[in-house]
Amino acid sequence: MDIERDLLKTDLTRRRFLQGTALAGVAAFLAACTSGTSESGAPASVSIPTPPPATPTPVPASPTPVPSPTGPLKFANWPAYIDLAGKAGEAQVYAPGSSPTIEQFKKKYGVAVDYEEKIQDNKTFYATVQPQFQAGSATGWDLIVITDWLAARVISKGWAEKIDHGTVPNAVNNLVDALKNQVWDTANDYHYPWQSGMTGIGFNTKVLKAAKIAEPKSLKDLFAIQSNKVSFLTESRDTFGLGLLKLGKSADPSSPTLADDLQAVHDDMKPLVEKGLIFADNSYLKNFAAKKTWAAMVWSGDLASSGTEGDTFQVPEEGVMIWTDNMVIPKGAVNKYTAELMVNFVYDPKIAAQVEDYVYYVCPVKGADLEIKKLDPGAESNPLIFPPADVQAKYHNFQFLSDDIEAKLDELYLDLTGG
Amino acid sequence: MTTTRATTAPPGKWRRRLFAAGPYLLLAPGLLWLLYFFIWPAIQMFLMSISSGTLDNGFHVTGTLRPYTDALTKFATQWGNSLLYGAISTTLDFLIGFPVAYYIAFRGGRYKNVLLFLVIAPFFTSFLIRTISWQILLGDEGPILAFLKHTIGVMPVDFSILYSPIAVIAGLTYNFLPFMILPLYVALEKIDIRVLEAAGDLYASAWQTFRRVTFPLALPGVFAGTILTFIPTMGDYVNAELLGSPKTRMIGNVIQGRFLQSTDYPTASALSFVLMAGILVAVLIYARALGTEQLTG
Numbered sequence: 032m033d034i035e036r037d038l039l040k041t042d043l044t045r046r047r048f049l050q051g052t053a054l055a056g057v058a059a060f061l062a063a064c065t066s067g068t069s070e071s072g073a074p075a076s077v078s079i080p081t082p083p084p085a086t087p088t089p090v091p092a093s094p095t096p097v098p099s100p101t102g103p104l105k106f107a108n109w110p111a112y113i114d115l116a117g118k119a120g121e122a123q124v125y126a127p128g129s130s131p132t133i134e135q136f137k138k139k140y141g142v143a144v145d146y147e148e149k150i151q152d153n154k155t156f157y158a159t160v161q162p163q164f165q166a167g168s169a170t171g172w173d174l175i176v177i178t179d180w181l182a183a184r185v186i187s188k189g190w191a192e193k194i195d196h197g198t199v200p201n202a203v204n205n206l207v208d209a210l211k212n213q214v215w216d217t218a219n220d221y222h223y224p225w226q227s228g229m230t231g232i233g234f235n236t237k238v239l240k241a242a243k244i245a246e247p248k249s250l251k252d253l254f255a256i257q258s259n260k261v262s263f264l265t266e267s268r269d270t271f272g273l274g275l276l277k278l279g280k281s282a283d284p285s286s287p288t289l290a291d292d293l294q295a296v297h298d299d300m301k302p303l304v305e306k307g308l309i310f311a312d313n314s315y316l317k318n319f320a321a322k323k324t325w326a327a328m329v330w331s332g333d334l335a336s337s338g339t340e341g342d343t344f345q346v347p348e349e350g351v352m353i354w355t356d357n358m359v360i361p362k363g364a365v366n367k368y369t370a371e372l373m374v375n376f377v378y379d380p381k382i383a384a385q386v387e388d389y390v391y392y393v394c395p396v397k398g399a400d401l402e403i404k405k406l407d408p409g410a411e412s413n414p415l416i417f418p419p420a421d422v423q424a425k426y427h428n429f430q431f432l433s434d435d436i437e438a439k440l441d442e443l444y445l446d447l448t449g450g
Numbered sequence: 451m452t453t454t455r456a457t458t459a460p461p462g463k464w465r466r467r468l469f470a471a472g473p474y475l476l477l478a479p480g481l482l483w484l485l486y487f488f489i490w491p492a493i494q495m496f497l498m499s500i501s502s503g504t505l506d507n508g509f510h511v512t513g514t515l516r517p518y519t520d521a522l523t524k525f526a527t528q529w530g531n532s533l534l535y536g537a538i539s540t541t542l543d544f545l546i547g548f549p550v551a552y553y554i555a556f557r558g559g560r561y562k563n564v565l566l567f568l569v570i571a572p573f574f575t576s577f578l579i580r581t582i583s584w585q586i587l588l589g590d591e592g593p594i595l596a597f598l599k600h601t602i603g604v605m606p607v608d609f610s611i612l613y614s615p616i617a618v619i620a621g622l623t624y625n626f627l628p629f630m631i632l633p634l635y636v637a638l639e640k641i642d643i644r645v646l647e648a649a650g651d652l653y654a655s656a657w658q659t660f661r662r663v664t665f666p667l668a669l670p671g672v673f674a675g676t677i678l679t680f681i682p683t684m685g686d687y688v689n690a691e692l693l694g695s696p697k698t699r700m701i702g703n704v705i706q707g708r709f710l711q712s713t714d715y716p717t718a719s720a721l722s723f724v725l726m727a728g729i730l731v732a733v734l735i736y737a738r739a740l741g742t743e744q745l746t747g
Contacts, residue, residue: 127737152710154711154713155710156711157505157635158505158713161505161506165508184506189508259610259613267711304695304696305697306698307613307695308695308696309613309695309696310696311578317585321585321586321589321590321591321592322589322590322591323589323590323591323610323612434504434506440713440714441712441714444711445704445707445708445711445712448696448699448707449527449528449694449695449697449698449699449703450696450699450703450704450706450707450711
């Protein structure tokens with residue numbers, strides 16, 4: 032029983048969680064990157080979804096006299112994506128009462144929180160709420176955590192509630208600069224990042240040493256390793272994003288030559304597939320341990336939180352993918368004000384540090400590094416949680432794609448993976 | 451007249467009516483279940499398969515045949531893999547399962563129930579877990595290959611099974627074996643041992659007895675077993691996903707990819723329909739070839 036539970040947890044929940052977070056992270060990071068590195072990040076050729084006009088929401092928040100929190104707050108998140116204590120922490124599965132952050136929120140505002148690890152995959156989750164969005168009815172959720180590209184889509188359709196900045200001063204003040212000014216929601220009217228992650232190269236130093244293989248420092252190195260000992264990611268944006276960097280092409284979602292470049296990436300990878308390359312989610316951790324895989328495209332948070340001794344995350348010389356999962360309040364949320372309180376609450380650096388010390392993804396909250404020092408000395412300088420400036424300079428966000436490009440990407444990806 | 455009869459007769463009449471309707475009433479839950487969970491979704495899926503659109507903008511029935519042309523022309527490799535892996539693992543299941551079922555039926559004695567339980571025992575663990583376990587079993591440094599490579603050294607060090615067709619077929623064969631054994635057992639168990647003795651009395655050799663008496667009598671089980679094994683292996687995607695590589699994908703993986711990755715519901719629906727129709731036709735041909743009276747007998 033226990034073995035089964037553990038297996039399920041690590042193989043399904045965890046990987047799905049990572050996939051999702053990976054997606055989300057990349058998007059956010061991309062957005063962050065484009066805004067951070069260049070003002071011209073959003074080329075004119077991409078149709079940028081314009082956030083819908085800020086309609087005054089008919090939800091309790093509008094009256095200026097202080098609204099009171101209502102509940103239960105329906106909060107949908109990815110598995111193992113919030114601090115969990117005790118047994119739940121070891122099992123990496125949320126149980127009511129197991130998250131200090133949720134408990135502190137409930138105590139502070141005297142409101143019930145129905146936190147559910149309901150999102151294992153952006154597309155699958157989207158399929159469950161899309162019909163309600165389309166029909167203009169409430170989804171039943173007050174706060175959801177979705178990856179950049181999906182957040183951008185939901186916001187562009189006008190399916191997100193406008194966040195009242197007056198209620199979320201922590202978020203306004205503490206959001207890291209790199210994640211501000213996303214092309215799809217420049218003023219953070221509709222979203223705030225939950226966590227980010229990087230996609231780069233991973234390997235286990237001990238395994239490589241035993242196999243007498245040099246540690247790959249660049250994507251070129253990774254592609255040169257014997258293909259049946261390498262895995263790429265099941266997340267098409269991550270795999271193709273890194274593929275673009277490897278070829279020295281622009282990984283800017285608005286690049287005018289993107290369709291051809293993606294085709295070039297496909298053609299570059301196809302021979303590797305013929306030679307036995309596989310596509311994996313975070314099962315690469317298991318494959319490192321079994322010496323089945325020597326090196327892989329991986330998500331940073333995985334190696335930080337679940338990796339074993341010798342597991343290493345390498346920022347490729349060519350650049351690294353960054354994505355973010357974002358908190359979004361779906362249209363028609365019954366407890367919108369409480370959802371905003373939650374957004375504000377988790378942007379308190381103390382709370383952010385508490386969450387980070389469990390989930391180990393890239394933290395979007397300023398000042399959390401100082402707070403995490405008190406909880407877990409040394410974590411403040413962990414480059415996977417607080418990436419240094421030279422790493423941030425290599426960020427590429429390949430999340431927010433036009434419909435045409437996304438269709439092209441799906442087709443190329445499915446052809447490569449045989450699905 | 452009629453009114454009098456109607457007033458005097460009701461109890462008997464109603465009882466008779468109820469009695470006549472009895473079988474249908476008893477069938478009703480099952481029929482409703484089928485209607486709601488099979489017929490209705492099948493209709494929905496058919497309508498989806500002739501629709502156009504996207505998830506975001508909604509799908510609309512347009513009568514387009516594009517999903518079907520895509521389903522039939524684009525995925526030759528995966529259709530081929532499904533057929534090939536399905537056929538090989540069904541054959542292997544038969545070759546492995548028949549002796550097992552035969553032994554349990556004729557030699558099991560008082561251990562019959564224990565042996566049958568052992569056949570079913572793997573089902574107490576989830577399908578997914580069992581398949582993931584095969585990743586460990588077949589791993590490059592797993593118990594089997596490590597033994598062959600290092601302990602007795604009969605295999606090159608970089609030989610690998612995991613993520614190859616062999617691994618997928620092994621997983622399929624293992625996962626669906628009980629579906630072969632159980633029907634075979636039921637058929638063999640029904641055979642009257644005196645028939646076999648009679649064959650012996652008529653100077654049939656052991657092999658002749660098997661070929662001309664036992665096997666023909668077991669045919670209904672062979673039919674049921676192969677059907678129960680072949681259909682799920684054809685449509686399976688878990689084994690190809692967990693134990694295979696992009697080169698070993700089956701049609702089930704394509705359907706999954708169209709549904710979840712590219713949200714191309716029409717093509718996914720068309721693929722599912724073609725798969726269902728193909729299997730139906732194959733089963734009909736197979737039933738005809740084996741002879742229908744044999745099967746009911």
